[in-house]
Amino acid sequence: MHRMKNIEYDEDDLYAEDEEVDGEEEQAYTDEDRQNFDDLTPVVRAELDEAGLQASDREIEEALYYYYWDVGKSVVHLKHARTPRPQQQQAKKEKAKSKFDQAAERSASKTGRSSYPSPSASAWFDGILWSTVPSEWEGYLIPVGPQIPRPKLLGGSSKLAKLAEERRKKAASSQTAPSVPDTGLSSLDRLSKPKDPKENVLPQHAKQEPKKYPIRKKRELTPPPKEPSPPPEVEPKEELPDLRASPTAFARTLSTGPSQAARTRSMALDELFSSSTNEENPFKGPSPDDTILRAQQHSKGLNNGKATKQFANGLAKKAEALKLDQTSSPTTPTQPKIKSKGLDVPKLWKDGKAKRKPAAAFVVIGHVDHGKSTLMGRLLLDTGAVSQRDIDKYKKQATELGKASFALAWVMDTGSEERERGVTVDIAQHHFSTDKVDFTILDAPGHRDFVPNMIGGASMADLAVLVVDANQLESGMKGQTREHILLAKACGLKRIVVAVNKLDSSSPPWGEATFEQVKDEVTKLLTATGFAAEDIAFVPCSGLNGQNVVTPVPSNGKTGWVASSSRTLLQELERSASDNVAEATIKASLRMQIADVFRGGITNPLSVSGRIATGNVQVGDSVIVQPSGETAAVRGIEASSDGVEWAVASQLCTLHLTDIEPQHLRAGDVLCSTSKPVPVVKSFVVQIQALESILPQGVDVHVGRLHTSGIIAALITTLDAQGELLKKKPRVVKAGQSANVKVVLSDGGAPLEVGDRVVLRANGSTVAAGKVERTGSCR
Numbered sequence: 001m002h003r004m005k006n007i008e009y010d011e012d013d014l015y016a017e018d019e020e021v022d023g024e025e026e027q028a029y030t031d032e033d034r035q036n037f038d039d040l041t042p043v044v045r046a047e048l049d050e051a052g053l054q055a056s057d058r059e060i061e062e063a064l065y066y067y068y069w070d071v072g073k074s075v076v077h078l079k080h081a082r083t084p085r086p087q088q089q090q091a092k093k094e095k096a097k098s099k100f101d102q103a104a105e106r107s108a109s110k111t112g113r114s115s116y117p118s119p120s121a122s123a124w125f126d127g128i129l130w131s132t133v134p135s136e137w138e139g140y141l142i143p144v145g146p147q148i149p150r151p152k153l154l155g156g157s158s159k160l161a162k163l164a165e166e167r168r169k170k171a172a173s174s175q176t177a178p179s180v181p182d183t184g185l186s187s188l189d190r191l192s193k194p195k196d197p198k199e200n201v202l203p204q205h206a207k208q209e210p211k212k213y214p215i216r217k218k219r220e221l222t223p224p225p226k227e228p229s230p231p232p233e234v235e236p237k238e239e240l241p242d243l244r245a246s247p248t249a250f251a252r253t254l255s256t257g258p259s260q261a262a263r264t265r266s267m268a269l270d271e272l273f274s275s276s277t278n279e280e281n282p283f284k285g286p287s288p289d290d291t292i293l294r295a296q297q298h299s300k301g302l303n304n305g306k307a308t309k310q311f312a313n314g315l316a317k318k319a320e321a322l323k324l325d326q327t328s329s330p331t332t333p334t335q336p337k338i339k340s341k342g343l344d345v346p347k348l349w350k351d352g353k354a355k356r357k358p359a360a361a362f363v364v365i366g367h368v369d370h371g372k373s374t375l376m377g378r379l380l381l382d383t384g385a386v387s388q389r390d391i392d393k394y395k396k397q398a399t400e401l402g403k404a405s406f407a408l409a410w411v412m413d414t415g416s417e418e419r420e421r422g423v424t425v426d427i428a429q430h431h432f433s434t435d436k437v438d439f440t441i442l443d444a445p446g447h448r449d450f451v452p453n454m455i456g457g458a459s460m461a462d463l464a465v466l467v468v469d470a471n472q473l474e475s476g477m478k479g480q481t482r483e484h485i486l487l488a489k490a491c492g493l494k495r496i497v498v499a500v501n502k503l504d505s506s507s508p509p510w511g512e513a514t515f516e517q518v519k520d521e522v523t524k525l526l527t528a529t530g531f532a533a534e535d536i537a538f539v540p541c542s543g544l545n546g547q548n549v550v551t552p553v554p555s556n557g558k559t560g561w562v563a564s565s566s567r568t569l570l571q572e573l574e575r576s577a578s579d580n581v582a583e584a585t586i587k588a589s590l591r592m593q594i595a596d597v598f599r600g601g602i603t604n605p606l607s608v609s610g611r612i613a614t615g616n617v618q619v620g621d622s623v624i625v626q627p628s629g630e631t632a633a634v635r636g637i638e639a640s641s642d643g644v645e646w647a648v649a650s651q652l653c654t655l656h657l658t659d660i661e662p663q664h665l666r667a668g669d670v671l672c673s674t675s676k677p678v679p680v681v682k683s684f685v686v687q688i689q690a691l692e693s694i695l696p697q698g699v700d701v702h703v704g705r706l707h708t709s710g711i712i713a714a715l716i717t718t719l720d721a722q723g724e725l726l727k728k729k730p731r732v733v734k735a736g737q738s739a740n741v742k743v744v745l746s747d748g749g750a751p752l753e754v755g756d757r758v759v760l761r762a763n764g765s766t767v768a769a770g771k772v773e774r775t776g777s778c779r
């Protein structure tokens with residue numbers, strides 16, 4: 001029994017698991033249900049007998065079950081289903097079309113679609129018992145859907161509220177404004193620039209051009225200070241670069257361009273969610289996530305002509321960065337072939353284990369402006385990874401821009417727009433070492449518009465450092481403190497160190513009560529999210545002044561309680577690092593999701609960076625890039641800025657590639673061993689934890705750095721806290737519930753495997769997260 005029969009799925013989209021679920025039908029009833037059936041079935045049967053009607057036990061049981069043991073409703077339903085309707089009444093009913101049908105017809109006539117693949121939008125509900133209620137009971141379903149602002153995780157600072165507000169206005173007004181060529185503004189400009197229909201309006205429809213992928217220069221690790229760059233000039237009529245972010249689920253399922261014929265399976269959803277009161281489809285064009293990602297890509301791509309000169313690290317440092325035309329291939333036939341030395345990497349890794357320092361990558365998360373970048377700048381300064389001379393230069397330059405307090409943050413925020421605006425946009429990566437551990441910092445943006453980047457960072461980390469401004473707990477708890485905690489958990493992070501920051505400016509300074517209050521509130525949230533108490537550590541500190549970051553605070557005076565009760569942030573981080581990757585993981589097939597594609601230098605013109613999830617790689621290896629299926633050769637490897645012969649699972653590294661065209665490499669793609677490439681799947685079943693109510697709906701699908709669109713095509717089951725079946729084919733998954741849902745991907749599929757962690761977002765909010773349970777048909 002497929003209640004979703006009106007969606008026209010491909011044959012191979014229909015899952016065997018649906019049948020499995022059906023097969024379990026009998027077992028879904030509890031003993032209590034059975035008792036209720038035994039008691040109530042005779043009562044319903046007696047009522048039907050009296051009316052001269054008949055029904056099987058099965059039908060009566062189904063009615064009772066769906067009407068929650070309400071005998072009256074079950075009898076009415078069964079009687080109604082058995083009473084032939086007079087012709088006249090049927091005719092009348094045909095005339096009185098539902099709002100859904102009216103919306104469907106309007107949309108069809110507007111788009112010029114002659115016939116709708118599904119019989120009608122209301123037919124979506126065929127097979128559901130409550131769709132046959134007596135006509136006098138029928139009400140109107142007002143399809144509000146995305147028109148009404150969804151409950152979102154709140155947040156934003158006063159500084160950014162204005163940007164967000166302007167962005168919202170821009171988005172709203174651009175529904176009616178004609179598209180105009182992009183003018184090469186920065187991503188934040190795109191958010192904040194006051195709307196002028198003549199300029200800076202992102203096109204509402206993603207261009208349906210063949211995809212090309214911009215290559216960017218590597219984000220520098222330790223940038224040398226330089227003179228502040230002047231504000232970016234507005235360049236007239238610059239072409240938009242290739243759009244990495246594809247149209248969202250809503251754009252795909254709801255846009256109504258008549259030329260786009262191949263959208264059959266989403267059409268029922270189209271009608272379901274379109275407004276009956278507004279002819280304009282408000283979900284044309286890219287979602288907030290798409291817009292932000294696209295803007296970022298543009299601001300960082302070569303096309304904007306503003307790419308700041310950056311210094312590639314490690315091997316690439318030796319060569320002057322090349323300025324490559326995007327259309328030309330950086331791989332040249334004259335490059336020498338690199339031969340593999342055929343090293344036994346797992347053995348080398350095992351043999352060197354005793355001598356190796358543990359390594360740890362941590363993602364720095366938290367609400368915007370809570371001091372993440374400043375704290376990390378301090379950590380790098382006090383561990384010697386950055387010199388005081390550099391910081392002094394940053395301070396001078398930052399003072400000239402009126403942003404003196406951001407000098408430390410500039411160590412992490414290397415982009416000119418990040419520095420000008422004082423807001424982190426993309427993940428910044430830095431290495432530093434202590435005597436005990438090699439660390440990689442992944443500094444995530446705190447602003448909610450850049451949550452997809454935060455997901456990308458969290459997916460590459462071993463643990464999280466959550467920075468909480470002790471004086472702004474409330475804003476963070478409503479905003480990205482909360483959302484980042486949920487996402488860190490969703491990305492599989494177990495351990496979290498909470499830096500209770502800015503205690504130098506609390507009232508009173510270094511107030512123990514302030515710290516304790518923050519600790520209580522954040523602990524509640526962390527444990528409710530699933531972090532174990534032993535995996536949570538708190539550190540009171542001040543990133544700006546460097547108190548209790550690397551240097552312990554004085555044991556007397558107002559910081560006395562800190563010295564006696566807490567470790568420094570660095571000590572806590574060292575405790576959290578371990579080198580416990582299983583040998584089986586090192587020996588498994590290579591999987592490395594590409595976090596970034598960039599130009600290296602003359603010797604290494606095309607490079608990708610990311611974290612090796614499983615397996616190992618050595619110079620000279622051939623790899624397959626999915627989803628393109630293209631092969632590439634590894635001509636060089638860098639780990640922690642050093643050139644190395646091989647790298648293994650859990651390492652963040654840069655691979656210099658050859659024998660592949662750049663357009664086959666995108667952030668989010670997966671490098672795999674040639675013997676066992678990851679399949680490219682069109683659909684999958686994911687066990688989610690819902691953060692908002694979930695219906696069959698369009699979603700943005702995030703898997704680490706991968707960002708694509710899809711639809712939640714079926715709600716399969718809801719589950720209890722133990723993961724046991726609660727209900728099959730629920731109509732809705734409520735916020736807080738666990739469920740198995742089926743997601744069908746747009747864009748021809750994505751490289752995905754069982755166990756991959758998925759975040760589902762809609763309208764710029766995270767709506768659910770979970771792990772892939774089963775994958776569907778492969779491309």
Ligand SMILES: Nc1nc2c(ncn2[C@@H]2O[C@H](COP(=O)(O)OP(=O)(O)OP(=O)(O)O)[C@@H](O)[C@H]2O)c(=O)[nH]1
Nearest residue numbers: 368369370371372373374405423424446502543544
């Ligand atoms: N008093 C005080 N101010 C701080 C401290 N740490 C950071 N700040 C200030 O807080 C402001 C924001 O700091 P950032 O480091 O940019 O904050 P962030 O969390 O990285 O911001 P995003 O990356 O944009 O989310 C700056 O003005 C800092 O000087 C601190 O320990 N004490």
